[in-house]
Amino acid sequence: MKSAFGNVLLVVSFLLQVCSAHAAQDILTVTPEDNHEQINSAVDKAQSSIEMVMFHLSDLESVDHLIAAQKRGVQVRIILDEKLVQKGSAAQIKDHLVAEGVDVRSSPPGFSITHEKAMVIDKKTALISSINLTRNGAFTRDFGIFTSDTGVINEMGSVFESDWSNSSMQLMPPTPQLSNEKLAWSPVNSKEKILALLDSAKKSISLEVENLGSVEVIAMLQKKSREGIAVTVLVPLCVEGGMDQKRNVPFLKDLAASGVKALAAVSPYTAENPYIHAKAIVVDSQAVFVGSENLSHNSLDLARELGIIERQPDITAKVESIIKADFRRGISGGALDSASCN
Structure with missing residues (x-):
């Protein structure tokens, strides 16, 4: 009898966790009001992995947060736009990240540009945004949404792995099958x-x-x-x-x-x-x-x-x-x- 009751409690507990996960509220971040504080804070909370795609990455403070995550044992992988990182400050920042142990790849050159600004942390939290991690965030209007939606995170992870693997593909690389109704x-x-x-x-x-x-x-x-x-x-x-x-x-x-x-x-x-x-x-x-x-x-x-x-x-x-x-x-x-x- 106790065993059956215990099993019921386990099932109820599981269902409550599932319902709680589905009911989790997404969070909005806005610049210039928030600047990059919420993004840097999310990076600081990472425990196992960060998968980031970023068109412009020139905010040295954000770069430092990513390096700090790598140094405390988080696997940090970043895709940067292939054309931007060929020269200038973008190339210098890429080289700096790599020198500090961060795994960085250029985006597949088959795309005209990789303009995405997104990341997935610990395969539990995702950011989808228009926010470049640049130094002009203090006077730029942008929006980003943090979500714990499992379907969103899984699809983002699938596309990230594909673009990561196809980083040297000259033709436009294939995109994995897409089914999430929220994502565009x-x-x-x-x-x-x-x-x-x-x-x-x-x-x-x-x-x-x-x-x-x-x-x-x-x-x-x-x-x-x-x-x-x-x-x-x-x-x-x-x-x-x-x-x-x-x-x-x-x-x-x-x-x-x-x-x-x-x-x-x-x-x-x-x-x-x-x-x-x-x-x-x-x-x-x-x-x-x-x-x-x-x-x-x-x-x-x-x-x-x-x-x-x-x-x-x-x-x-x-x-x-x-x-x-x-x-x-x-x-x-x-x-x-x-x-x-x-």
Whole structure:
């Protein structure tokens, strides 16, 4: 009798653990408010493994946290963008990490870029974000989501192992079979999932992103606006890096012609007026997308990217409130042409 009762207790305990795991709340991190503190703290808590994919890694403080984890016995593996690490400070940081015992590989050159900003810690916690670990986090708008969702972690681990193994593959490497409904991977299914999310809107779409340019995404936003959906888009007036800094402006004008509230953020950039590097979409105040994907052809069709679609009310509300606050600082209409890139 005692044995049977003990077995019942074990089953109940197991079920409670499973339910607790499924009920675990995801956590939002936001820059510039949080800078990299939550990410560095997560690295500090790692006990066995860190698997990171990072486009830009130049924040020396974050580098030190990763090295410290390696030195206390954590297996740290990092994939960095193959083109960026060929020269300059990115190459120096890669060499420094390797010299300190961190296992670093360049990303598969078959992707146009590896723009993903993500990690899995101890195979228990994952981060999906638009946050580069750079020194300008103090004045850059970005979002990241920490999750303990087992399905998310397993799929991220599978793709990481594939990209790790295929790091020298010149052609675009294969992506393992994807099935997680939350995750959006470029160049495989992110465009399809983002378009479906936008098309599901019944009342409103609020988004901010660094780069526009996808013909399909622009057409979808115009379509939803013509259907009477309140669509608001915010991008930086002047995109950092590259020759054509005001490349977003023609897309903003096309969107405005379809009734979209098309806005641009302008410098000088500060903690109170951050540069819009985020890639975030909120639909009907119910669903939120956060990830590394810009809404451009390169990002959705050619690069390695990762995003997540969540429906956790507190995260959705927080991202939406921040985006709406950023909207209030945007310019539109004729001001787009008269404003300059300094």
